[in-house]
Amino acid sequence: MFSGIRFAAFATATVLSISLADQASSSPFIPESPLPTGEFTLEKQGSSYFTGVGSSSVRIIGNNVKGGALNVAAGGFAVKTTDGGSTNSFIAWCLDTFQYLDLGVKYEVTDTPFAGAHDPKINAAQQTLITKLFDTAFDTLVSKLRDNVASAAFQLALWEIVNETGDTLDVMSGAFHATVVGGNVLTDANSLLDGLAASADRKYNLVFLEAKGKGQDLLTVVPIPVPASSLLLLGALGGLGTLASRRRRRHA
Numbered sequence: 001m002f003s004g005i006r007f008a009a010f011a012t013a014t015v016l017s018i019s020l021a022d023q024a025s026s027s028p029f030i031p032e033s034p035l036p037t038g039e040f041t042l043e044k045q046g047s048s049y050f051t052g053v054g055s056s057s058v059r060i061i062g063n064n065v066k067g068g069a070l071n072v073a074a075g076g077f078a079v080k081t082t083d084g085g086s087t088n089s090f091i092a093w094c095l096d097t098f099q100y101l102d103l104g105v106k107y108e109v110t111d112t113p114f115a116g117a118h119d120p121k122i123n124a125a126q127q128t129l130i131t132k133l134f135d136t137a138f139d140t141l142v143s144k145l146r147d148n149v150a151s152a153a154f155q156l157a158l159w160e161i162v163n164e165t166g167d168t169l170d171v172m173s174g175a176f177h178a179t180v181v182g183g184n185v186l187t188d189a190n191s192l193l194d195g196l197a198a199s200a201d202r203k204y205n206l207v208f209l210e211a212k213g214k215g216q217d218l219l220t221v222v223p224i225p226v227p228a229s230s231l232l233l234l235g236a237l238g239g240l241g242t243l244a245s246r247r248r249r250r251h252a
Helices: 002-024 124-142 148-163 185-197 228-250
Strands: 056-061 069-074 077-083 086-094 107-110 177-180 204-211 218-223
Touching: 056 148, 069 148, 086 148, 124 148, 124 185, 124 204, 124 218, 148 177, 148 185, 177 185
Parallel strands: none
Antiparallel strands: 056 069, 056 177, 077 086, 086 218, 107 204, 204 218
8 A cells, every 4th residue: 555655755756856857957048046136248158149059040020120121040049147256058039129139238137128218018918928938838949949940930939929019929920020941930930829829837937138228138037946835745755655665664
């Protein structure tokens, strides 16, 4: 009878330990520690903004796009910040199609994205959709961030959520849309947007990075910590497993 409880405790411990290990090993995709308070600078992780991350050339068109249309490289930015002598590396995503990325400006974490004259105005509904995109798709994306199509599709899905003013999220048409030569970037981006309707557990909190001046506003995420109740349950099941082991030895 107690062997089943012992196995349950072991299985629960394994699942939670894997979950925590996945979060810890996600760097350089997710910040390992909180980003600095106040203003800070960002640097490239390598020689390119896309070092270790895929990207594709696309043309984006829309009212919030600088000049009405731009040829850009779509993908996550591999950046890092140094605070107190330690390096915190992560992937940041672009939310601002009116400014170019300029790591010469200061950044600051904000709870009210965004207040600048040229910043995208992101409302609560859009924040909810962005959160859903990460909850439904980011775990899968992390394993293939180096893939040009996968990384660009995720970036395009973010731009569509932020910039589309119509009723339908579709990167191929509407107030905001894109064109691309070759690959499945557009269809994959729309698949991600279609996936927003699926149910998903809340996994990530959004971290908005506001550029001071005319730099490009960015976004990253941090995993939601394992609830304390889950850790208490783990401890309780572990205790039952130990008790079961002792009783089995006693009756041996």
